[in-house]
Structure formats: C-alpha cells, structure tokens
Amino acid sequence: MSAVIFTHKQYRAEHLFPFSLTTSMETIPAGMMTNRRRWEQIVKNDLNDRPGVSWFIPANLLPSARLLDQLRAFSPGDFLHIENGAVIGYGTSEADFSGKPSGVLPVTAVDFISYSWEIFEMNARLLHFDFALLTSERESAPLTAGNRVVNEAKVFIEPGADIRFSIINAEEGPVYISKNALVMEGSCIRGPVFIGEGAVVKMGTRIYGGTTIGAFCTVGGEIKNSVLFPFSNKAHDGYLGDSVIGRWCNLGAGTSNSNLKNTAGNIRITLPSGNYQAGMKCGVLMGDYSRAAINTSFNSGTVTGICANIFGAGLSPKWIPSFSWGYSDDTPYQLDQALVHLERWMQTKKQTLTEEEKERITLIYNQTKTKKS
Structure with missing residues (x-):
C-alpha cells in the first residue's frame, strides 16, 4: 500500500481547466515540486509511516506547519474533517474515517488549490x-x-x-x-x-x-x-x-x-x-x-x-x-x-x-x- 493516497472528492477538475485535461491535481507543478512529491516527502521525513497504513490526503490540499503539528500526533484511524467536506486521514482505507473525527478544521485554517488561477496565487x-x-x-x-x-x-x-x-x-x-x-x-x-x-x-x-x-x-x-x-x-x-x-x-x-x-x-x-x-x-x-x-x-x-x-x-x-x-x-x-x-x-x-x-x-x-x- 502506498504511503500516501490522494483523494479527489473535494474539488472539481473542470475548475482546474486547462491543466486538468492532461495532468492530475497532485502532479500539477507549483512551488518547487508537485503536491504528490511534497506530501510523500513530508510523510517520509516527518509523519508516521507504518507498513500497511496510508495517509489519505485531498489532492489539492497544501501543507502548512500548523497542519503538520496536528498530523504528527495521529495514530491509525485518526482523521481530521474540514468544513468543506474534505478529510485528512491515517488508516488502512477510507472506511476507517466514518466515526468521530479527531478534529474539525474551518476552511480558513487550510489552503487548497481549487481553481486554475490559484496555482500562481499560492x-x-x-x-x-x-x-x-x-x-x-x-x-x-x-x-x-x-x-x-x-x-x-x-x-x-x-x-x-x-x-x-x-x-x-x-x-x-x-x-x-x-x-x-x-x-x-x-x-x-x-x-x-x-x-x-x-x-x-x-x-x-x-x-x-x-x-x-x-x-x-x-x-x-x-x-x-x-x-x-x-x-x-x-x-x-x-x-x-x-x-x-x-x-x-x-x-x-x-x-x-x-x-x-x-x-x-x-x-x-x-x-x-x-x-x-x-x-x-x-x-x-x-x-x-x-x-x-x-x-x-x-x-x-x-x-x-x-x-x-x-x-x-x-x-x-x-x-x-x-x-x-x-x-x-x-x-x-x-x-x-x-x-x-x-x-x-x-x-x-x-x-x-x-x-x-x-x-x-x-x-x-x-x-x-x-x-x-
């Protein structure tokens, strides 16, 4: 099982036109790398990485120091619910995240790229x-x-x-x-x-x-x-x-x-x-x-x-x-x-x-x- 599994429920691909025609959200280049490489590097360096357990990350979610502080304390089955419906979870499948969340984050507490112009804005x-x-x-x-x-x-x-x-x-x-x-x-x-x-x-x-x-x-x-x-x-x-x-x-x-x-x-x-x-x-x-x-x-x-x-x-x-x-x-x-x-x-x-x-x-x-x- 991959250390990071990206989810795609929290954005609309057509809002990322024209880049979504040829590129999945997590592989769009921005900053110094793609979001896939960014989150995989974070998990490798800074978060729990147990065999058989994966991080489920919204593909358009951008990491921050504040967010990582919360994720470092996660155990298998823990997850955060974001007010826009996105979920950040640590488990064996998305079914692990149906109970009570470890916390609820307002949308203003995290950054997403949801529209194509937000690539340069972020x-x-x-x-x-x-x-x-x-x-x-x-x-x-x-x-x-x-x-x-x-x-x-x-x-x-x-x-x-x-x-x-x-x-x-x-x-x-x-x-x-x-x-x-x-x-x-x-x-x-x-x-x-x-x-x-x-x-x-x-x-x-x-x-x-x-x-x-x-x-x-x-x-x-x-x-x-x-x-x-x-x-x-x-x-x-x-x-x-x-x-x-x-x-x-x-x-x-x-x-x-x-x-x-x-x-x-x-x-x-x-x-x-x-x-x-x-x-x-x-x-x-x-x-x-x-x-x-x-x-x-x-x-x-x-x-x-x-x-x-x-x-x-x-x-x-x-x-x-x-x-x-x-x-x-x-x-x-x-x-x-x-x-x-x-x-x-x-x-x-x-x-x-x-x-x-x-x-x-x-x-x-x-x-x-x-x-x-």
Whole structure:
C-alpha cells in the first residue's frame, strides 16, 4: 500500500481547466515540486509511516506547519474533517474515517488549490514552504565569483548549476537553483524563485518573486509571479505576469500579457464550466502543447486549451479553445498536423512524443470535435 493516497472528492477538475485535461491535481507543478512529491516527502521525513497504513490526503490540499503539528500526533484511524467536506486521514482505507473525527478544521485554517488561477496565487507561499523542506540538512554549492547575492542564507544552489555574473536577492524569499541549470550573465532574480533542473535563464532576464521555472524551460525578458511547467519556453523579451504556462508551450519573441484591468477591477475568467471571478491580477492560463506567435498580446484573464496555435492582430480573445488555429476556432488545428509539429518541438529538447501522450491528445481532440458537432 502506498504511503500516501490522494483523494479527489473535494474539488472539481473542470475548475482546474486547462491543466486538468492532461495532468492530475497532485502532479500539477507549483512551488518547487508537485503536491504528490511534497506530501510523500513530508510523510517520509516527518509523519508516521507504518507498513500497511496510508495517509489519505485531498489532492489539492497544501501543507502548512500548523497542519503538520496536528498530523504528527495521529495514530491509525485518526482523521481530521474540514468544513468543506474534505478529510485528512491515517488508516488502512477510507472506511476507517466514518466515526468521530479527531478534529474539525474551518476552511480558513487550510489552503487548497481549487481553481486554475490559484496555482500562481499560492505559488509564493509554496516556494517558502518547499525551500525549507528541500534544503533541510543539506549544504548549498558555492556561487562562483562575479555574482552578487543578498541574504545568501536563503539561496540554495545544487551541484552542476552554472550562474554567471548575476544578481540574486533573497531578502523577500528564497531562491533555489537546480542542478544543470544555466543562469546567464546579467540576470536579476528576486525571490522567492525556483529554477528547475536543466533550465536556461538567458542574458539580462528579470525574474520577480513568486515564480517557478520548470525543468528544461528556457526563459528571458521579464517574469513575475508565474509558474512555467517543464519543457516550456518564454525565451525572449516581453512580459509574463500572474500566469500559468503548461508543458511544452512556447511564447514567441515579444509576447506579453496584461495582468491588470484598466479599471483595477476583478478579472473574469471563462472556463468550459462557466464564468468566474479571479482576483485583481490574472494573466494567461495556457494548456499543454500550445504556442503563441511573436508579439502576441494576451488579454488579462486569457484561457487557452491544449494544442492551440495562437496568432492574430490586437489583444487576444479571453477564451481560446483547444486545437485553435489562430484566434478563431473556425479553422481547427488538425490532429495529424498538431502531432507532427509537437514531435518537432520535442526534438528541440531531445525528447520524443510518447504513445501515452499521443493517445491522450487524440482523446481530447475527439472529445472537442464531439462537443462542437
């Protein structure tokens, strides 16, 4: 039996569109890792881990020091009930949690990611938490000469990372740079920030706090409070703020997004399940395998599906469906073309499209066609 079993009753997958099309909640990257890795690491390091007994964790529940203090005292059969119906339990099956709970938590006492924009809204908080989790009893590799660092105690460099003549400021949050990452000359990084394995930060890049650069991403220009899933590119000048970019996406040179309305009002988000209100700031939420042409201007609160080839004049529409060709879905991106083009993109990072990915993309394409017909 797994040490951690994730439950999925306490959120709606359609509220996490477009990322839920291709990724289960517990494997969505945020902070410095996925929620699966985060909770598995916590259980291994800090909680009871007995053979035959598992932790049942809501897949979208974020850990906190306060919550872990309560969980450390658990014995098999103990569970916490959260007012939104979620249960955190320690036992052999969910049937163990039908009696009187060990405690009842108000929703305000814990954090969840229940909507897609909450991935970036919760990211700074996760970066702080994950830094402590990942660096406990570990020693950072030294920075090479020529770099400038503020608050070096909150900067962790993995062996093999290459940082050249850059400025790292960790006064407001930690900075973690993973193995084989390259931070080129003149880059400015202000924490909290995570840079994943093999990522490339190009010359003169400005990265502000609350940002996660996934493994093998290439980034440039200006980035703030955003999450880039692995293998995506924002390699040139342009602004990306308060946004989430899925796997294998590419933002062409000069692409920028609006993240704030001129009225400073809350931003409306359109999802297939309906219209919702995010906070005052929200940029673009881009599904896996989508790409934007040079100088694309994304409207605040833009949502794109997967495998969209995005181009057009003026501000983008706020809703761009999966397999769009341009801003309109009148001429769809044909499946065979999408797969061929994606294979080429993956070759640029020495990867190949797996059969599992092809089947998933084909399934979503067929579902999209069925809804339109």
